[in-house]
Amino acid sequence: MAVAQQIAAGEQIISSGTLPWQADSWNRLCASLASNRLAHAVLLSAPKGMGKRHFAEEAAALLLCSQPIDNEGGGKRACGNCKQCHLLAAGSHPDLRTLVPEDSRVIKIDQVRRLGEFCVRSPQVAGRKVAIVDSADRLNLNAANALLKTLEEPVEDVQLLLLHHAGEPVLPTIRSRCQALRLALPSMEAGLAWLSEQEHEATGVDIQTALTRARGAPLVALELLNNxxxxxxxxxxxxxxxxxxxxxxxxxxxxxxxxxxxxxxxxxxxxxxxxxxxxxxxxxxxxxxxxxxxxxxxxxxxxxxxxxxxxxxxxxxxxxxxxxxxxxxxxxxxxxxxxxxxxxxxxxxxxxxxxxxxxxxxxxxxxx
Ligand SMILES: [Zn+2]
Missing domain, CATH: 1.20.272 (Zinc Finger, Delta Prime; domain 3)
Structure with missing residues (x-):
């Protein structure tokens, strides 16, 4: 399965590189990191179909990797070869936690409490811990309040990456404690160019129709083409x-x-x-x-x-x-x-x- 298809299907891919339209946001993230100005919590906002989770997983890999290498499009990326990268690829890195809604459409308070415990423990094998919350607009009110505690009392060696489906509400108190990072939609031309390189049997007209129906979000368009x-x-x-x-x-x-x-x-x-x-x-x-x-x-x-x-x-x-x-x-x-x-x-x-x-x-x- 091609990487893009795996991303569209929500499968975890580590260190395959960010998607072309994510380059600017990636460079901003790397610049903040290089100058030690990355807030301990980042709120990553984008419409559906822009690869937020993939971006966050790439960022987590970079943060955990012990010898990051230069990234083609600028900034750094995980090396893919060190012990940390191998643990990530095996899906068993003990210093990475990902919160997703459990058996319902919302993230519940128990999940956030367990995340809080993870945050205050020392890292087991890496230099820091990383937590991905997918997504901040799926927290129920109790869970959101519990997460606020973690955000208000920052622990040195933990990096929180909160994902946010643009247009959905997020508590202002959560938003104000995070550094905002947006993924911008690619231009129509860039979106079409990327879609043309992916695996599907569609023609040019269908690709254009799919991208317009997807409101410019390439991964949604790819899903439309594949289905x-x-x-x-x-x-x-x-x-x-x-x-x-x-x-x-x-x-x-x-x-x-x-x-x-x-x-x-x-x-x-x-x-x-x-x-x-x-x-x-x-x-x-x-x-x-x-x-x-x-x-x-x-x-x-x-x-x-x-x-x-x-x-x-x-x-x-x-x-x-x-x-x-x-x-x-x-x-x-x-x-x-x-x-x-x-x-x-x-x-x-x-x-x-x-x-x-x-x-x-x-x-x-x-x-x-
Ligand atoms: Zn590495």
Missing amino acids: GQVAAGDECLESLRLFLRGERQVVEAVAPFVKLGVEPSLDLLGHWAFDAMKLALDESTDSARVAGTADGNAAPSVTRAREMFAFLAKNNPADRFVILLDQVTQARRAQTYNINPELMLTDILLSWKALMPRRRRAVTARMN
Whole structure:
């Protein structure tokens, strides 16, 4: 399995180097470390699909390695050969702890207490200890308060790396005790270049569609390509278009969404509502970026959908799309109650249909 695929699958890789778009953040981290200005806790923020965990594991490797070497893109990196690096590669380094949510969606207080005990003990084999918290937005309130204690009473030889899914809330008291480090999204060109080098069978147009649907996050785009979700997404888009034109009944229209699955369908519907809202707010918004393409090189279904969003945006005020976005958020929450996914998705499609102007015949003619 290629490294990128392993990262996308959440597998631990030590010392394979950081990802291309992480170079600036990596150099900042190395510069702080070299000048002894690295705070004992770092809050690493980035959207999903940017490889935060991988970055943190690379940083942990560097911090534990006994003879770091020069990194190609600048700064230092773990050597991969010393005793510390071997222990890390075997997944059994006693001076590294990683906190992830246990059997639920949150990190609990007992986990943080055990981490606190780890922090005050002396390192066993390395010069320091490293703790990764994945992630700070998954701490429940008690766990967050327990972690504050560790943050407020820094221990000399421990480095905390807190990950943060950008946009999710983190207690301000935690945030203020950490040095902030962000991973910036790569440019569209850089993202496309990286995706083209990865293992998948997709063509250029699909790669572009995947990256746009992933909102520029390369690892999310790679997952879409590997799961065959780009073609399935195109089918959904075409189905919505035919439904709006009155050429498909709602029962038939919802089928590709049900087949795709609730989560990815809600992602798509949310993205489309957001894109249409932007178009409604600002007519100069580049409609080419909407619906998954950045130039005229798009799949025909995508081009037709792009016209459809532009048409809806022209005929509706932006707040209608805000309501649609809100409906998607509500639908995500409702999943907890096991609501029938087909009914939920049908409701959302009907809300899209309500955005069509009344004089449908004249309208569909113009949409052709
Ligand atoms: Zn080493």
